[in-house]
Amino acid sequence: MTYAIEAEGLVKRYGDKTALDGVGLRAETGSVLGVLGPNGAGKTTTVRVLATLAVPDAGHARVGGHDVTREPTRVRELIGLTGQYASVDEKLTGAQNLRLIGRLLGLSRADARARASELLARFGLEEAAARAAGGYSGGMRRRLDLAASLVGRPRVLFLDEPTTGLDPRARGELWDVVGELTADGVTVLLTTQYLEEADRLADDLLVIDQGRVAAAGTPAELKAMAGGxxxxxxxxxxxxxxxxxxxxxxxxxxxxxxxxxxxxxxxxxxxxxxxxxxxxxxxxxxxxxxxxxxxxxxxxxxx
CATH class of the missing domain: 3.30.70 (Alpha-Beta Plaits)
Known part of the structure; x- marks a missing residue:
């Protein structure tokens, strides 16, 4: 069995607060791992460690076969990340945002333009491509943000509460995109507060509470834990x-x-x-x- 994401015994402290206290997880290639937990449970900290944005104080993790601490550059070449809030440049147009990221990732001018056009079409943003992102609706911003995370064709995608604030229609559209990505072999780690979303998308689930893993398994296995x-x-x-x-x-x-x-x-x-x-x-x-x-x-x- 091939795991795109593996972690064991992750510990992360911020001063006297322990955000992660021995978290371990695994995600199979081409699957969706849903991570649930109350606010402050450690979900975002887990994503930050796996995405090389934070260094664990103990434990180890591998993404795409590369150690997140010893090989952060190799890991970054493989991943995409969409955080809880859209991080696009509001002064740039949708097309300019995507082309800029393409150029930063080393694409030629022509390739960056072609990739931007492809993603704008995929996310239904073609008509808004020439408009400043600051004028986009919340749903459009989230779609642009997700498109931005896909410019580099990542093999592992971290989605940290990506549908927060979206209406049901926009949320459903993003769910469809996640399904398309996993069908292409992309591995997705999804943190969410929407339990319906986790039930719909996740192949496996991890429940984190107070920095520790409270339970792990398929949605059906976790439901069985709640009784009859x-x-x-x-x-x-x-x-x-x-x-x-x-x-x-x-x-x-x-x-x-x-x-x-x-x-x-x-x-x-x-x-x-x-x-x-x-x-x-x-x-x-x-x-x-x-x-x-x-x-x-x-x-x-x-x-």
Whole structure:
């Protein structure tokens, strides 16, 4: 099995704060590794170490077969990086931004122009190519930023919360691009706060909490850690929420209650009990655990 990203025992301290405390991970070539965790858990620090932007205090990591500490230049030749905020030059046009990066990467003037045109077309930015990036919408900026990270045709791409602030349509477009990249053999490490995004894109998941790995595995394996089925109910009348809480023994969140189900004979009995108590439901559903359940279970719901 070939791993494009490997890390073991990564430690990173900033003064008396330990941002990473023994983090290890692996990502197979051509796959998406999703990294989840609360704010401040160490996700961005992990990306910075793997992208050679920060030197670990202990542990080691390899990207594309090269050590990130001893061979940072070789690693940088293989990677692309899109951070949490678009980093394009607002005074330059979209085309100028991409051509500039191409030239900085050593492309000839003609090749830089051709690569910029190719990426502008791929990300639907052709009509905006001659406009200053400062006038782009948030979604357009994120697309331009992602295009910029692909100018050098990276084999490993780090996406640090790339869809933050995007509307559902723009987010879906970026998801499509990630799928195209992995189909071409690119390895993607994705940090995200959107659990739906991780479930949709990731082949494997890593949950980091307080600088440590809380769990790792496929989405299905992590969901299994959260237990069996769930029964979700939402009383029609707000006044019935407290009655439902007392009857089901769980607390409501935004008017909805979730009950862990250990035996599939339980849901009908619970629904009958609610009906006998005169509690009318606006909706109810029996479902398998979601990544939200996994996240809350592993991190104590500290988001």
């Amino acid at each position: 089925h769930r029964l979700d109910v939402r009383p029609l009348r707000p006044d019935d929420v407290e009655k439902a809480e007392a009857l089901l023994g769980v607390s409501a969140c935004d008017g909805a209650l979730t009950v862990p189900v250990h035996d599939l004979s339980e849901p009908p009995a619970l629904l009958r009990a609610l009906d006998d108590a005169g509690i009318v439901l606006a909706e109810h559903a029996l479902r398998l655990p979601s990544l939200d359940d996994v996240f809350h279970t592993l991190t104590g719901d500290r988001r």
